[in-house]
Amino acid sequence: MGILSRILNRRADPPRQTRMLEGASGKRWPSTPAFGATGSEVLAGAAQVRGRARHLRFNDPTAANAAEILRTALVGYGATLTSGAEETDSAFADWAAAVHLGELEGEIIDSLATDGEALIILRTDDRGALRLQHVPAEQLDESYTVELGGGRYIAAGIEYDADDQPIAYHFRPARPTDQYQTFRAPIRVVAADVLHLFRRQGAGQTRGLSWFAPVILPLNELSQLQDALQVTAKIQAMMCGFLIDQNGGATSPLGDGESPLDVSLEPGTMRVLPSGWDVRFTTPQQMAQSVELVAVSLRQIAAGLQMPEFLLSGDMRGVNYSSARTALIQFRR
Structure with missing residues (x-):
């Protein structure tokens, strides 16, 4: 092919390349926003979702039933120990009865499903016996995020070391009699004394998301x-x-003295309407x-x-x- 023929046959506009992966393009997707990193998305919206899920759980009968179904399915009669050693099993049963373990497990599962996470602090009483304290999710300060230096940092109330391992939790103190949230400096609790339960749905997720979110x-x-x-x-x-x-000029179908707003039917009533009605x-x-x-x-x-x-x-x-x-x-x- 000569140079002149190549010039004459040259297209003015090169052919456009169209994406063939429909999930990445198309006219149906402009109204659907993209979902970012799981960790940042959960931190940004977990508190709002938690509040709405709690509202539904305590006000909507369907949501309340769903929460009770999850609680019953996951807890049942509560945890029991069957180690084979009668003395150990009996000691565990006595301790579980003393701390009301069955009721506490139901409360924890309810919080896990509704709030998306459950926080338990391991404490000891005056006799040295283990005591479990269930803490509301909002007491783990979600607004507390700082850099500590040396690779250590605090993200949403959880303190991490240089290897990204949680080493402490920062809880805002609260009393059962508090009617309104007031600011109090967070209290640092080492990670060994904290059980943080939540369903991890993606890499980098540090806080839980309510199971009712979808x-x-x-x-x-x-x-x-x-x-x-x-x-x-x-x-x-x-x-x-x-x-x-029907014709806009019919006479009133009501009898003398009857109100036009009171045309009722009683059992056995027969009413004759004038023409045009x-x-x-x-x-x-x-x-x-x-x-x-x-x-x-x-x-x-x-x-x-x-x-x-x-x-x-x-x-x-x-x-x-x-x-x-x-x-x-x-x-x-």
């Missing part, structure tokens, strides 16, 4: 939907029908579709919490008991 919006929307459906049902139950003036009764058929929408929402929430839907809804209709028993066993594992 379903907070669906739970809130479902709660609003159920409120709206209940109000709609009440309105539809009160509304029997509507009188319609019609009655249209309410037909609340859309409620059936709304019930299906509620069921779909419950399945979505159950999937987000990784529990069987029939446990969350309490609806055993159409459930195969053998399959339900298998699902329940797998869930408790």
Whole structure:
């Protein structure tokens, strides 16, 4: 091919290259923000998510039921020791009864699921016996982040050494009688005396995230939907029908002395309407579709919490008991 032919056949614009990985491009993604590093995202939003999850857990019946299901499945009757040594097992049982270990475990699991983390400080009483103190997650100061030098630093109330290993926890002191949070200098507790329980979901995560995080919006929307459906049902139950003036010039269908706002129907009533008037009764058929929408929402929430839907809804209709028993066993594992 000659030089002149190559010049004439040359395209003005080179062909554009289009990304073929749809998860990285496309018109459907502009409204979906990207998720950053797990550690920084959790630190930025954990407190807000925790507060909303607590609100739902104590105010929404579905969320409260989910929290109790998780508590029952993970705790059961509480921890027991079966070492084979009768004396050791008996001593552990006595200690567990003295510190109310079963109730404490339920409280810890409830905090782990709702708040996303549980903090237990190991203490000893006057006799030297072990005592477990459950501390609310907000007392581990999330705003306390500083550089200490020599590679040591504090991130969200947790102190790390140069090898990124936690060596201490900084708790804000609080009293059970405090009605409002007041500033008090954090107290340093060595890591050996602290049990920090949370589900690690990514590298660099130092604080826990509520297990309700994926379903907070669906739970809130479902709660609003159920409120709206209940109000709609009440309105539809009160509304029997509507009188319609078909030609705009009909005479009043009411008798003398009757109020136009009081057209009621009693059992056995027969009312004759003048010409030009019609009655249209309410037909609340859309409620059936709304019930299906509620069921779909419950399945979505159950999937987000990784529990069987029939446990969350309490609806055993159409459930195969053998399959339900298998699902329940797998869930408790």
